[in-house]
Amino acid sequence: MSLEVLGITVLWLFLYGYLIVASIDFGAGFFAYYARVSKREHIMSKLISRYLSPVWEVTNVFFVFFFVGLVGFFPDTAYYYGTALLLPGSVAIILIAIRGSFYAFGNYGSKDSTLYLFLYGATGLLIPAALSTALTISEGGYLTEDENGVTFLAGELFTSPYSWSVVLLAIVSVLFISASFLTYYADRAEDTESREIMRKFALWWSAPTIGASLLVFAGLRSHNSEHFGRAIDLWWMFGLSLVFFLIAVFLIQQKKKYGTAFLMVMLQFFFAFFGYGASHLPYILYPYITIEGSVVNETMGTALVTVFILGLCLLIPSLYLLMRLFLFDADYVKGKK
Amino acid sequence: MLELDGVTLSRLLTATTLIFHVIFATIGVGIPVMIAIAEFMGIKKKDPHYLILARRWARGFTITVAVGVVTGTAIGLQLSLLWPSFMQVAGQVIALPLFMETFAFFFEAIFLGIYLYTWDRFKNRWLHWLLNIPIVIGATLSAFFITTVNAFMNTPQGFDIIDGETVNISPLAAMFNPATPTKVFHVITSAYMTSALILAAITAFIILMKKGTDYHKKALRLTMVAGLIFAAGTALAGDLSAKFLAKEQPEKLAAAEWHFETESNADLILFGTIDENNEISNEIRIPGMLSFLAGNSFDTEVIGLNEFPEEERPPLWVHYMFDMMVGIGMYSLFIAGLFVMFMFIKRFNEWNKLLLMGIVASGPLAMMAIEFGWIYAEVGRQPWILRGIMTVDEAATTSSSVGIAFGLFLALYAVLGFFCVKVLLRMFKNRPPEAELEKRFPGGTLDS
Numbered sequence A: 001m002s003l004e005v006l007g008i009t010v011l012w013l014f015l016y017g018y019l020i021v022a023s024i025d026f027g028a029g030f031f032a033y034y035a036r037v038s039k040r041e042h043i044m045s046k047l048i049s050r051y052l053s054p055v056w057e058v059t060n061v062f063f064v065f066f067f068v069g070l071v072g073f074f075p076d077t078a079y080y081y082g083t084a085l086l087l088p089g090s091v092a093i094i095l096i097a098i099r100g101s102f103y104a105f106g107n108y109g110s111k112d113s114t115l116y117l118f119l120y121g122a123t124g125l126l127i128p129a130a131l132s133t134a135l136t137i138s139e140g141g142y143l144t145e146d147e148n149g150v151t152f153l154a155g156e157l158f159t160s161p162y163s164w165s166v167v168l169l170a171i172v173s174v175l176f177i178s179a180s181f182l183t184y185y186a187d188r189a190e191d192t193e194s195r196e197i198m199r200k201f202a203l204w205w206s207a208p209t210i211g212a213s214l215l216v217f218a219g220l221r222s223h224n225s226e227h228f229g230r231a232i233d234l235w236w237m238f239g240l241s242l243v244f245f246l247i248a249v250f251l252i253q254q255k256k257k258y259g260t261a262f263l264m265v266m267l268q269f270f271f272a273f274f275g276y277g278a279s280h281l282p283y284i285l286y287p288y289i290t291i292e293g294s295v296v297n298e299t300m301g302t303a304l305v306t307v308f309i310l311g312l313c314l315l316i317p318s319l320y321l322l323m324r325l326f327l328f329d330a331d332y333v334k335g336k337k
Numbered sequence B: 001m002l003e004l005d006g007v008t009l010s011r012l013l014t015a016t017t018l019i020f021h022v023i024f025a026t027i028g029v030g031i032p033v034m035i036a037i038a039e040f041m042g043i044k045k046k047d048p049h050y051l052i053l054a055r056r057w058a059r060g061f062t063i064t065v066a067v068g069v070v071t072g073t074a075i076g077l078q079l080s081l082l083w084p085s086f087m088q089v090a091g092q093v094i095a096l097p098l099f100m101e102t103f104a105f106f107f108e109a110i111f112l113g114i115y116l117y118t119w120d121r122f123k124n125r126w127l128h129w130l131l132n133i134p135i136v137i138g139a140t141l142s143a144f145f146i147t148t149v150n151a152f153m154n155t156p157q158g159f160d161i162i163d164g165e166t167v168n169i170s171p172l173a174a175m176f177n178p179a180t181p182t183k184v185f186h187v188i189t190s191a192y193m194t195s196a197l198i199l200a201a202i203t204a205f206i207i208l209m210k211k212g213t214d215y216h217k218k219a220l221r222l223t224m225v226a227g228l229i230f231a232a233g234t235a236l237a238g239d240l241s242a243k244f245l246a247k248e249q250p251e252k253l254a255a256a257e258w259h260f261e262t263e264s265n266a267d268l269i270l271f272g273t274i275d276e277n278n279e280i281s282n283e284i285r286i287p288g289m290l291s292f293l294a295g296n297s298f299d300t301e302v303i304g305l306n307e308f309p310e311e312e313r314p315p316l317w318v319h320y321m322f323d324m325m326v327g328i329g330m331y332s333l334f335i336a337g338l339f340v341m342f343m344f345i346k347r348f349n350e351w352n353k354l355l356l357m358g359i360v361a362s363g364p365l366a367m368m369a370i371e372f373g374w375i376y377a378e379v380g381r382q383p384w385i386l387r388g389i390m391t392v393d394e395a396a397t398t399s400s401s402v403g404i405a406f407g408l409f410l411a412l413y414a415v416l417g418f419f420c421v422k423v424l425l426r427m428f429k430n431r432p433p434e435a436e437l438e439k440r441f442p443g444g445t446l447d448s
Helices: A003-037 A041-052 A056-073 A075-084 A086-109 A114-137 A154-159 A161-188 A192-223 A225-233 A235-253 A258-280 A298-327 B006-045 B048-082 B084-093 B095-116 B125-130 B132-154 B171-175 B180-210 B214-248 B250-257 B289-295 B318-344 B353-379 B402-429 B433-440
Strands: A143-146 A149-152 A283-285 B160-162 B165-167 B268-270 B284-286 B384-386
Touching: A003 A041, A003 A056, A003 A114, A003 A161, A003 A192, A003 A258, A003 A298, A041 A086, A041 A161, A041 A192, A056 A075, A056 A086, A056 A298, A056 B048, A056 B084, A056 B095, A075 A086, A075 A114, A075 A149, A075 A283, A075 B048, A075 B084, A086 A114, A086 B048, A086 B402, A114 A154, A114 A161, A161 A192, A161 A235, A161 A258, A192 A225, A192 A235, A225 A235, A225 A258, A235 A258, A298 B095, A298 B171, B006 B048, B006 B125, B006 B132, B006 B180, B006 B214, B006 B353, B006 B402, B048 B084, B048 B095, B048 B214, B048 B402, B048 B433, B084 B095, B084 B132, B084 B165, B084 B384, B095 B132, B095 B171, B125 B132, B132 B171, B132 B180, B132 B384, B180 B214, B180 B318, B180 B353, B214 B250, B214 B289, B214 B318, B214 B353, B214 B433, B250 B318, B268 B289, B318 B353
Parallel strands: none
Antiparallel strands: A143 A149, B160 B165, B268 B284
């Protein structure tokens, strides 16, 4: 595997990791707020906070990892995306900042503040929308470059049907992923009431997820037909994604094996996300940046890969420990520890 | 009147983010050490006071960590958003420590999560204490890695630029550049010192207000002894940094000292004012001291600002930043030394009101010194973003929306700062440590 393919694969894996953990987190914030305003808080919020408390910081790191790695492996991305994303990027940072701090303020400071919970819950749905603009811009057509530098065409982005379909997909996916995870988590906690609420949410958001994916495909077709063509060549990945989706919905509907169902949801997004990523190549930002043209020099690339492997040797056991202690510890999940 | 073009706005926004972030970053590096020490003492001495101390510090710490994490994310992204051309070069040369910093941060985040939720989960208290180690290592390594990046900006090396192309890259040489050792040493010791003094200041304040209990007295003794050790380390690091500057970055030291002519037996200038003809008045002059500071001998020749073309000189107001940083550093050493001396010599009263007031002041002052020091370090290398290679004007974004972003972030930091203080005050106000002690350790002993 060449350095640039290795680099982008690693980064994509981290972005996928962020997609899953952040979706659970973003959705959980929204559901926690929903539970408060619909007066069902006593049931759900404890459950959600038991899951979130030890992991919220880790979620953020996945994201930092991705963008630091991207600039490290592909320094040209800093130049183009940096210039283009100043405004959407700043909005995303501000939302992430509000969300992260108000989570801590609410969770460790004053648990009864509805304002804190609102800020935390509402931003959770806006962040995926803000972040997804980076993916939209990567398709090209929202930037121009001349001798004065790169200009971002905000108007184009706001009026583009493709851009809105991506935003829609981001939001419904968050709700779907989160609900299917929390269904599983509630089931493990033997908290039937919460499980039923979350189960309904999961089923409710399943159809829009697929609907929005189709919209994105349609949007891509008219926006960047080259990319669309490469996606069609990889049809089997999207097909597999759909199969895993159907299994997941079936299991949740039948009230069976919620753990497996969530695994299926993860696989569904894994194939869709990697299918999208693979068909995006060789471009990182169409048509300005390709992975071959922008990859960091070899010395740095090798150093990064080495550090990455060493880092994983440290991270994987640590993450395993974290999950053993909190996610897979039945007593903790049930609130006995 | 300051002209608000894109470059100025980019500088202002970066400065605002860093000035805000550095408060939380400093605490984030130093407090874990203090928590680890307190928990260690608690287990070792079988004294529940220290355990409660560690727990309460850890609880407050979560709030500051949250703000530190989110503002750290902000500066991480802003580097690319505001300085795209710089990051293009930096990506080629300095991506390694940036990348490693996120690993260190990851490591810390995982174990902090575990630490906070496993206080009562292990039978053996030492197992829980062990979780401090990865947290302290993660926090300190983050500081180390990110400081190497900043050091690189001051003394770039490990690459060549041939026809506009960056070639012959050596990631390790870039990381371990001449500025790295002194910078890292100074950053870490001063972060430890500041954290210890802030905790001491809070404790001293409570003792002043309502006569603290044994718990508070133990806390103050612990933080002041730690504060003294770290202050001594900071002073040493500061001295080494000045010697480094004299050798490798003379224009920065010369600007700090208003030192124009290259000469030996150079005077050290404390405070004073300067006019547009570079005439200095109202100063306190210590003959020969600058030479001594630069090379441990009055004969050391110190390079003056006149050796540098005018457009490559840092602004002269950094002198005040430098003086205030050093002044506060000396004060910290003095007040911590005084308390520790009183602590050991029985006929003095270490709970003397005046002394306690001095300690209360030392916390915020130390944090201000951190800010002054960073402003001096950063403005002192103007006009360069990469000293000798790239100026800040060449590195700034061409985007026209920096002004809007600046306004948005300014509002964000105001909101975060306000709520952070509010939540922290609320957290501790109505929960005295005595009640917590009674609840967790009824009878006042450790059950082991």
